[in-house]
Amino acid sequence: MKAYDVIIIGAGVTGAAIARELSRYKLRIAVLEKEEEYAFGVSKSNSGIIHPGTQNSHCSLKGRLCVQGNRLVRKIARELGVDFKQTGELIVAFNGEETGRLRELKREAEMLGVPGLRILNKRRLVEKEPNLSPEAVAALYAPTAGIISPYRLVYDLCENALKNGVEIHTGCAVKAVGTAGGEFSVLTAKGEFRSRFLVNAAGLFADDVAAMCGINDFRITPRKGEEFILDKKLENISRHLLFPLPNKISKGVLVIKTADGNPMIGPTAQDAADKEDLGTSDAGLKEALDGARRLVPSIDEKDIIAYFAGLRPAAGDDFIIRREEKVPGLVTVAGIQSPGLTAAPAAALMVRGLLRDCGLVLKKKLFFRPRQSEIPHLFSLTFKAAERLVKKDPSYGDIVCRCEMVSAKEVRDAVKRGACTMDGIKFRTRAQAGRCHGSFCTARIMRILAQERKLPLTGVSKRGKGSELVKKDRADV
Amino acid sequence: MSERELVIVGGGPAGMAAALSAYEHGVRDILLLERDQYLGGILNQCIHAGFGLNYFKESLTGPEYALRFARRITDIKGIDVSLKSFAVRLTPDKTLTYLKPGRVEKVKAKALIMATGCREKTREMVHIAGTRPAGIFSAGLAQKLINIEGLLPGKEAVILGSGDIGLIMARRFILEGARVKGVVEIREQSRGLTRNVVQCLDDFDIPLYLRHKISRVRGRDRVEAVDVARVDDRIEQVPGSEFTLECDTLLVSVGLIPENELIEMAGVPLDKKTNSPLSEGLNETSIPGLFVCGNAFKVYDLADSVSTDSLEAGRMAAVYLRQKGEGR
Ligand SMILES: Cc1cc2nc3c(=O)[nH]c(=O)nc-3n(C[C@H](O)[C@H](O)[C@H](O)COP(=O)(O)OP(=O)(O)OC[C@H]3O[C@@H](n4cnc5c(N)ncnc54)[C@H](O)[C@@H]3O)c2cc1C
Numbered sequence: 001m002k003a004y005d006v007i008i009i010g011a012g013v014t015g016a017a018i019a020r021e022l023s024r025y026k027l028r029i030a031v032l033e034k035e036e037e038y039a040f041g042v043s044k045s046n047s048g049i050i051h052p053g054t055q056n057s058h059c060s061l062k063g064r065l066c067v068q069g070n071r072l073v074r075k076i077a078r079e080l081g082v083d084f085k086q087t088g089e090l091i092v093a094f095n096g097e098e099t100g101r102l103r104e105l106k107r108e109a110e111m112l113g114v115p116g117l118r119i120l121n122k123r124r125l126v127e128k129e130p131n132l133s134p135e136a137v138a139a140l141y142a143p144t145a146g147i148i149s150p151y152r153l154v155y156d157l158c159e160n161a162l163k164n165g166v167e168i169h170t171g172c173a174v175k176a177v178g179t180a181g182g183e184f185s186v187l188t189a190k191g192e193f194r195s196r197f198l199v200n201a202a203g204l205f206a207d208d209v210a211a212m213c214g215i216n217d218f219r220i221t222p223r224k225g226e227e228f229i230l231d232k233k234l235e236n237i238s239r240h241l242l243f244p245l246p247n248k249i250s251k252g253v254l255v256i257k258t259a260d261g262n263p264m265i266g267p268t269a270q271d272a273a274d275k276e277d278l279g280t281s282d283a284g285l286k287e288a289l290d291g292a293r294r295l296v297p298s299i300d301e302k303d304i305i306a307y308f309a310g311l312r313p314a315a316g317d318d319f320i321i322r323r324e325e326k327v328p329g330l331v332t333v334a335g336i337q338s339p340g341l342t343a344a345p346a347a348a349l350m351v352r353g354l355l356r357d358c359g360l361v362l363k364k365k366l367f368f369r370p371r372q373s374e375i376p377h378l379f380s381l382t383f384k385a386a387e388r389l390v391k392k393d394p395s396y397g398d399i400v401c402r403c404e405m406v407s408a409k410e411v412r413d414a415v416k417r418g419a420c421t422m423d424g425i426k427f428r429t430r431a432q433a434g435r436c437h438g439s440f441c442t443a444r445i446m447r448i449l450a451q452e453r454k455l456p457l458t459g460v461s462k463r464g465k466g467s468e469l470v471k472k473d474r475a476d477v
Numbered sequence: 478m479s480e481r482e483l484v485i486v487g488g489g490p491a492g493m494a495a496a497l498s499a500y501e502h503g504v505r506d507i508l509l510l511e512r513d514q515y516l517g518g519i520l521n522q523c524i525h526a527g528f529g530l531n532y533f534k535e536s537l538t539g540p541e542y543a544l545r546f547a548r549r550i551t552d553i554k555g556i557d558v559s560l561k562s563f564a565v566r567l568t569p570d571k572t573l574t575y576l577k578p579g580r581v582e583k584v585k586a587k588a589l590i591m592a593t594g595c596r597e598k599t600r601e602m603v604h605i606a607g608t609r610p611a612g613i614f615s616a617g618l619a620q621k622l623i624n625i626e627g628l629l630p631g632k633e634a635v636i637l638g639s640g641d642i643g644l645i646m647a648r649r650f651i652l653e654g655a656r657v658k659g660v661v662e663i664r665e666q667s668r669g670l671t672r673n674v675v676q677c678l679d680d681f682d683i684p685l686y687l688r689h690k691i692s693r694v695r696g697r698d699r700v701e702a703v704d705v706a707r708v709d710d711r712i713e714q715v716p717g718s719e720f721t722l723e724c725d726t727l728l729v730s731v732g733l734i735p736e737n738e739l740i741e742m743a744g745v746p747l748d749k750k751t752n753s754p755l756s757e758g759l760n761e762t763s764i765p766g767l768f769v770c771g772n773a774f775k776v777y778d779l780a781d782s783v784s785t786d787s788l789e790a791g792r793m794a795a796v797y798l799r800q801k802g803e804g805r
Contacts (some may be wrong), residue, residue: 276697279608307602309610335553383574387581394579399563435738437599439615443626457628462611466698469611471725474627 023164036464039154081374089145126161149259158305206334225267226284253291265292405436489518491771492592498791517543607694616730631726643730
């Protein structure tokens with residue numbers, strides 16, 4: 001049994017941002033994550049947009065944290081070496097009535113403090129986005145919108161927290177929480193952990209964790225979003241993130257871009273059967289295509305090269321971030337649906353404040369190390385720089401993934417930095433994420449992973465126990 | 478940066494035939510790049526017989542067929558083979574950048590033959606509804622895992638697509654002691670050679686579901702089952718026709734795509750549908766002196782035909798070099 005000042009349940013972007021923020025202070029901190037790796041919950045399957053805050057009511061918590069998060073994430077991305085690209089977004093109106101709604105949106109967003117908003121007329125719109133539907137009549141332009149790789153942000157937040165003394169335990173599902181004697185006793189798959197303060201950042205399962213602590217006043221209803229990624233050859237199909245006008249339950253189907261430059265269409269919005277229902281559907285594909293073509297008519301089904309679904313952890317309309325009067329020392333961070341990725345750095349500051357209100361003493365460390373060194377990627381380097389790198393370490397010249405040009409060295413480094421599954425390697429390096437989807441490189445990556453982690457090949461999994469890739473190794477018989 | 482008369486990218490049957498033929502037609506300075514540690518390309522994992530029936534008039538396995546060419550290549554001094562060499566960049570003036578462990582090299586070729594083969598279409602390119610668990614493999618990856626790595630991907634498989642690779646993998650699974658619940662094909666006929674339908678499915682009583690599609694993948698961590706449904710003439714699912722096949726593995730074998738990203742980088746226009754270079758004639762591209770052969774040029778049924786057409790690519794490069802030399 002180990003004792004901490006603060007335990008954070010969940011290593012998604014919310015938990016990771018909180019852990020990193022608290023690692024500035026003299027505290028013993030543990031993050032407990034049920035999956036084999038960080039970022040395997042909601043934070044891995046989303047649109048990766050750093051929202052400006054244009055689609056939220058000016059009195060909502062999520063709207064406020066979104067605008068603040070949009071500002072904060074830039075500095076964090078710089079410190080951690082994560083690529084953030086400010087692309088700007090256009091919310092497109094298709095008729096006079098919708099143009100009127102753009103003005104309302106603009107007013108509302110300005111009350112939230114969203115900077116630089118402008119309404120563009122048809123002529124400016126055609127200049128800015130030549131492939132946009134000719135039916136579009138006007139748009140609200142929000143320059144502060146951008147994109148980021150959501151899982152890389154989580155990895156870097158976690159790695160930076162580790163560097164600053166936080167412990168992160170993966171494969172460590174919280175099963176029960178005891179609250180006797182002014183201390184939390186957290187029972188997990190890996191034994192008991194104790195702490196004086198507890199943060200529930202368990203995403204889709206935040207209601208289950210809350211119930212373990214005796215809090216039963218909210219439920220998380222998963223709402224599915226299917227997304228379809230298009231070939232990188234269409235990288236220039238749009239310059240900005242393109243949105244229709246939002247409806248009551250979602251922002252609608254968007255035409256956006258991943259951090260790696262692939263256009264992406266989606267997300268759809270349907271209520272999901274359960275919290276693990278991550279399937280895509282033919283209906284979802286149709287909804288995404290129809291919605292995207294309304295914005296950019298030239299998009300074709302044949303351009304799709306990958307797809308996935310994510311679940312929004314909704315608990316009513318807004319985020320629930322509060323300290324629990326009933327359970328002193330417990331802070332809930334729940335209902336973190338969109339724009340949770342954007343809001344995470346601001347949510348972390350808010351949680352820090354709530355913990356202080358609960359009595360946590362915050363003393364700054366003399367040395368906080370805010371930086372992570374950028375991870376070199378062969379493909380994005382100049383010839384000279386690549387040459388230097390390959391000379392220094394020959395295994396950079398040993399290409400494992402031909403589609404994304406990922407070397408054996410990069411794969412090994414990803415494992416050293418914490419990847420222990422095939423998906424973990426994919427999210428960190430892009431190996432297996434290219435055109436052939438791992439047809440050529442899977443065998444090689446399996447061997448590297450097995451070797452570095454001292455696993456049998458039959459123990460190599462896609463994303464943890466139960467998802468092993470192969471059933472039998474002839475070398476074993 | 479070095480200079481070469483002829484550079485060939487890819488050491489499979491296409492690249493090897495092109496190299497031999499270019500040599501026979503008088504080219505004496507040939508660099509053959511292969512990213513693997515052996516020559517032979519994809520043939521090395523095709524351990525079944527049936528190669529060479531046309532070309533050598535006898536039935537060979539893939540590796541045997543490849544070896545016949547590889548032996549001759551290594552015997553010829555004028556053909557310089559560079560293994561573990563990975564081409565990463567090509568410019569319109571035929572300057573090629575490639576990586577080797579420890580080195581980044583640049584070479585300017587007077588003539589260039591790209592023999593980079595093809596890749597398989599994946600589950601991602603044909604939308605298959607449902608979950609994304611472990612246990613979904615392209616047929617070629619499954620073949621590599623079994624034949625090269627000695628690993629058995631699963632114990633009960635369903636195969637999507639009845640092309641030759643899918644059919645051959647059905648038999649391969651059975652021979653490894655696994656079960657094959659069925660082969661699902663959306664067309665009304667198998668895409669593979671008749672001999673493969675007979676020898677790989679009929680002989681093992683594996684059902685072939687023609688005019689069917691996989692309507693859903695089930696399973697959270699590992700494939701648990703697939704739903705199969707009949708489709709009508711317009712490829713629309715027939716309501717009420719679904720049935721479930723329990724399995725732990727889904728092999729996807731829905732076609733091949735030429736790998737032409739390097740020549741595309743150099744500005745050669747490709748056919749949007751097939752990914753082959755837009756071309757006036759066999760092995761040609763829009764850039765003079767830049768040739769493409771084998772499965773990178775178009776997808777062939779037989780390795781034998783790849784060899785035959787690639788010999789022609791070698792000859793064409795030799796003629797090009799001769800004419801260029803005379804022109805100076
Ligand atoms: C389709 C889609 C698109 C989106 N697009 C955007 C966007 O463009 N921009 C944006 O800002 N936001 C977007 N979002 C929202 C954003 O993804 C989420 O708000 C954010 O990722 C939530 O992070 P989290 O850390 O709260 O949750 P999670 O990432 O789910 O993290 C919670 C973690 O807790 C762990 N956990 C759960 N229970 C336990 C337990 N008992 N013990 C231990 N660990 C446990 C989970 O395994 C998980 O790793 C989108 C969401 C979806 C679904």
